[in-house]
Amino acid sequence: MPIKSLHVQHVRNLSDVRITPSPRINIISGDNGSGKTSLLEALHFLGMTRSFRTSQFRHLLQSGADNCLVFAQIDPAGKGEQHPLGVERRPDGDVRIRHAGQTLGLSELAQLLPLQVIDSDTFQLLEGSPGVRRQFIDWGVFHADPSFIQLWRGFRRILKQRNSLLKCGKIDPRLRRVWDREFVTYAERMTALRARYIELLKPDFETTLSRLLGGVPVELKFSQGWDRKTPLDELLEEGFARDLKQGFTGSGPQRADLRVRTDGQSAAERLSRGQKKLVVSALKLAQGALFYRLNNRPCIYLIDDLPSELDEQHCRLFCQFLEETSNQCFITCVDPGALGGFWLPQTDVSRFRVEAGMLTQID
Template identity: 60%
Template sequence: MPITQLNIRAVRNLSDLSLAPSPSINIIHGANGSGKSSVLEAIHLLGLCRSFRTNKLNHLIQTGSQRCTVFAQLDAMGSGVSQPLGVERNLESDCRIRYAGNNIDITTLAELLPIQVINSETFMILEGSPAIRRQFLDWGSFHSNPEFIRLWRGFRRVLKQRNSLLKYGKIEQRIRVVWDQEFISYAEQLNTLRELYIEALKPEFDLILADLLEGISIDLSFSPGWDKKRGLDQVLDENFERDLRQGYTSAGPQRADLRLKVDGHTASERLSRGQKKVVVSALKLAQGVLFYKLNSRACIYLIDDLPSELDQHHSRLFCNYLEKTASQCFITCVDKDALTEYWSEPAGLRFFNIQDGCL
């Protein structure tokens, strides 16, 4: 599903930049502050209507501009036919998305342009809060089952209503029963899809990790957000008085977590910085491989400063796996020579030098 043409306007220091990327590997190189990461940020905006670096639009949109836009020609289904895709954000937080001449919503956009980011923040999958790992899980669940988004939205609606009632401080028994039943129904279905996704991801992750990090075995497990030895109805009932005092629901899919352990210990506490980068990269690569198997098309990888934290051996292995995924990759680095020799098919490489926001 490669992007065949990319146009970026008013994203940080990129005033008006156009490039025709390779369908496989694109190396974007230049000095620090030149705008390399801003190219990745613009592609992320194109796929998700937001930056992966900031939530503040006044930082994303170029100083002096009221809006930023990213346009692309996209072969979304891998059919060989490209269609125009455009996303515009302005300082008032408005968002416009058009594909093939029609307005579309963000869910449709995410389906069209599945994006994986590997950068310094990817470490947070290991080191950060459960919310970050749930986001990782839900990306895969969303792209593996069309029912997921309906269940996720339904659950969020019920959770919000239940928490509102808890904050109010008084809930009639009959009202509580109604909302608890709906909460449990959505929760169990959502949990099933997450569990199925983890079961499918595990073998892909194990295979990739075995090649990238010899001698290290990671135990990947899923916690649904409540004690599975008891029914969720029992858990909600037992926690009710505490939830009423706190004003929110303490158990359910909103507390789910993905656990990674080495020899029974939390992976973030046992692994070196370099090993952590290999593990989180293996997770992202596994997601891409599984996405391809489930959807018969590849996702797009945005990789910021690939050589960072990796030695030459692991950089080469990582690049070889990227080639195997048949994904379109956009990779930044300061020195292009640091990455040139790692690819088995140099003919598929395309280099872009960014200087002061210009190509």
């Protein structure tokens, strides 16, 4: 079980909340605005030092508070151990991450506490920009291959430098060739890892989707960000005049995308709202299944308002899938009885009720 206990201070309307969650399924109910989603934000803050709902930390911090603190006892490897993990952030942006007496960086924290979020914004995997889908891919590659984070950082540094040179308007051809060689080297290695990951993900996605949305064929196709038929160094040379005019690099892995199609058309255009929720949920659940297979440990799922957009049958199927995994799940809903009859008697389910920022466990 990744999280054995949780203590939240000054996250939105949660002044001082302590819970001992189930290792498997945790259902948090409450009226709109009561603070149930804030608890999920606190868990996300613990693993990522930020909210999944807003990029502005001031909106996460409780009004009048001078810091935001989330503390937990965790067992990330599932060995029956307990290690303290604390994340604190102040309005000036200062972040402190401490685990078992050691200070961690953000990438080390993300590796320690792998999080998956399923909420209304998860629809952006179908409807949003390619950048959203690149983040989805890169989360998986980050956890699948230890070398990826250094490749990603190196590529971002080179891309930033090349774009800076393009914006200057005048570039020494010899200097450009040096940066282009580095650009191509990092780009090809990053792309190979991304492409391999999508191929690994496809079987899990197809299996999950067939259970949640049987009879609707959905295809995943990785787009690397440039024409496969032409070497990237040639494309950079051919497109230099255009890049110089635009002030940024037009070809490369910074343009990669994940195409999600059904019957040869965009799934975002073809599917109903409920079908879209099942497709994006299948993508997230498949990532968790693949993560478990590659790392031999579960993820933590933060699922906001699960019954929304789903009928009772599909909600039951979703819960059955969660029940069969080893993941620790935190699920919010308005009605405490909405998810009550979907679990087997032997499943470890804890239920909590949130009212005005106060959390109580219910039978």
